[in-house]
Amino acid sequence: MIARLNHPDYDRWATQVRNTGGCRQPIHLRGKVDHYDQATGQLLHRYTTRHEPDGILRLPCKTRRASRCPSCAETYRADTYQLIRAGLIGGKGVPTTVTSHPTLFVTLTAPSFGTVHACREKNGKTLPCHARRNAPTCPHGRATTCTTRHSKDDPRIGEPLCPDCYDYTGSVLFNALAPLLWKRFADAVRRHLAKHGGLPLSELRHHLTLSFAKVAEYQRRGVVHFHAVIRLDSSDGPAFPPPAWVTADALTHAVQHAAKVVTATATATAPAYEDEPERALRWGDQLDVRRITLDGDLTEQAVAGYIAKYATKAAECVGTLDRRVNPLDNLDAFNLRDHARRLIATCMRLGALPELAGLRLADWAHMLGFRGHFSTRSRRYSTTLGELRAVRERFVHTEEVAHGRLPLFDEDTILVISEWEYVGKGYSVGDALLATAITGGGQ
Numbered sequence: 001m002i003a004r005l006n007h008p009d010y011d012r013w014a015t016q017v018r019n020t021g022g023c024r025q026p027i028h029l030r031g032k033v034d035h036y037d038q039a040t041g042q043l044l045h046r047y048t049t050r051h052e053p054d055g056i057l058r059l060p061c062k063t064r065r066a067s068r069c070p071s072c073a074e075t076y077r078a079d080t081y082q083l084i085r086a087g088l089i090g091g092k093g094v095p096t097t098v099t100s101h102p103t104l105f106v107t108l109t110a111p112s113f114g115t116v117h118a119c120r121e122k123n124g125k126t127l128p129c130h131a132r133r134n135a136p137t138c139p140h141g142r143a144t145t146c147t148t149r150h151s152k153d154d155p156r157i158g159e160p161l162c163p164d165c166y167d168y169t170g171s172v173l174f175n176a177l178a179p180l181l182w183k184r185f186a187d188a189v190r191r192h193l194a195k196h197g198g199l200p201l202s203e204l205r206h207h208l209t210l211s212f213a214k215v216a217e218y219q220r221r222g223v224v225h226f227h228a229v230i231r232l233d234s235s236d237g238p239a240f241p242p243p244a245w246v247t248a249d250a251l252t253h254a255v256q257h258a259a260k261v262v263t264a265t266a267t268a269t270a271p272a273y274e275d276e277p278e279r280a281l282r283w284g285d286q287l288d289v290r291r292i293t294l295d296g297d298l299t300e301q302a303v304a305g306y307i308a309k310y311a312t313k314a315a316e317c318v319g320t321l322d323r324r325v326n327p328l329d330n331l332d333a334f335n336l337r338d339h340a341r342r343l344i345a346t347c348m349r350l351g352a353l354p355e356l357a358g359l360r361l362a363d364w365a366h367m368l369g370f371r372g373h374f375s376t377r378s379r380r381y382s383t384t385l386g387e388l389r390a391v392r393e394r395f396v397h398t399e400e401v402a403h404g405r406l407p408l409f410d411e412d413t414i415l416v417i418s419e420w421e422y423v424g425k426g427y428s429v430g431d432a433l434l435a436t437a438i439t440g441g442g443q
């Protein structure tokens with residue numbers, strides 16, 4: 001730390017740290033960028049990391065996981081908010097007329113895999129978890145009731161009353177098949193809309209586009225569910241409304257119908273496993289479908305904020321691990337709660353079955369079987385994270401020109417040749433303390 005502070009290039013180092021926006025684990029790059037005049041071949045400008053502190057450039061890691069880097073995750077959350085919002089009220093290249101298109105906010109949940117401890121509140125009072133008179137005990141001799149009034153932060157919430165009765169196989173397979181179940185759900189919505197319009201399915205895309213943005217959220221019991229914005233556009237995308245025969249009511253019916261009928265079967269990727277020949281998974285009964293309107297109780301702002309909030313959360317909020325599990329790892333050494341350990345162990349056990357190899361459960365054991373994306377949008381929903389990043393990078397570039405670090409040039413006549421090499425990431429302990437002091441902890 002003292003060496004860093006006394007070093008002559010300390011100021012430049014501090015600037016690099018500030019430019020990463022408080023990233024906790026910046027990427028280290030070594031390389032150069034040359035700007036040549038296309039016509040004469042003359043080298044106009046050269047940037048090389050050779051003169052940077054430690055000979056490297058530090059860039060933000062751009063993770064979306066708050067447990068790894070709060071500051072980059074915050075950037076990701078803010079970007080997600082902007083693009084969800086653009087899809088709801090326009091902006092960022094989406095016309096404001098999208099507000100007139102039928103739009104729903106839909107929550108698709110997982111089914112029950114066994115009774116779990118819950119925090120129940122009614123009129124501000126906490127109720128007993130699962131109170132039942134004369135309830136029998138389970139085959140393992142455990143009570144099937146719980147009269148505890150659990151507070152919101154009770155670590156037992158989401159954990160089963162009897163772990164031996166709990167369907168861990170079902171829970172893990174549901175997470176693994178959830179992306180397929182979503183795809184089948186979207187297809188079923190399209191099929192239902194086509195039927196409603198008296199069209200063959202193949203014709204539907206010439207009449208309308210189903211646009212959506214969704215995020216996955218882990219419930220405390222360790223299963224994912226999805227929150228989605230589903231919108232109808234013209235066949236050309238969000239610039240025009242869909243035909244008048246598809247109303248918000250028609251879309252609501254299609255969503256309710258599709259959520260009920262679709263299934264994903266583990267044997268679709270596997271002929272058989274253990275003693276069960278096949279396992280069909282479907283959405284849970286708790287389906288929430290609400291209309292998003294400019295003046296109603298569910299506003300665009302609220303929905304965009306809600307979706308963005310979940311975009312940076314991963315499975316670690318249910319007490320699992322923040323990294324991949326190695327088959328040789330001793331799970332007992334990780335100090336996990338029993339429920340999380342059993343979910344991970346189930347992934348490792350099922351992942352070793354050749355019939356289920358396609359689900360790659362061992363690779364995704366730390367995610368409790370889910371290997372989908374946390375936040376996805378259909379192509380026509382709104383702008384993309386990549387475009388938002390490009391805008392930000394152009395802004396940084398303009399700043400560099402303004403400060404004289406890059407020459408002002410006409411992009412068409414200049415040839416840019418860059419060479420970059422990844423040489424590591426993160427900070428030493430001393431550098432991390434200094435970086436925290438410079439950027440205020442990156443919060």
Ligand SMILES: [Zn+2]
Nearest residue numbers: 023061069072
């Ligand atoms: Zn970062």
Ligand SMILES: [Zn+2]
Nearest residue numbers: 117118129146
């Ligand atoms: Zn309980």
Ligand SMILES: [Zn+2]
Nearest residue numbers: 138140162165
């Ligand atoms: Zn039991």
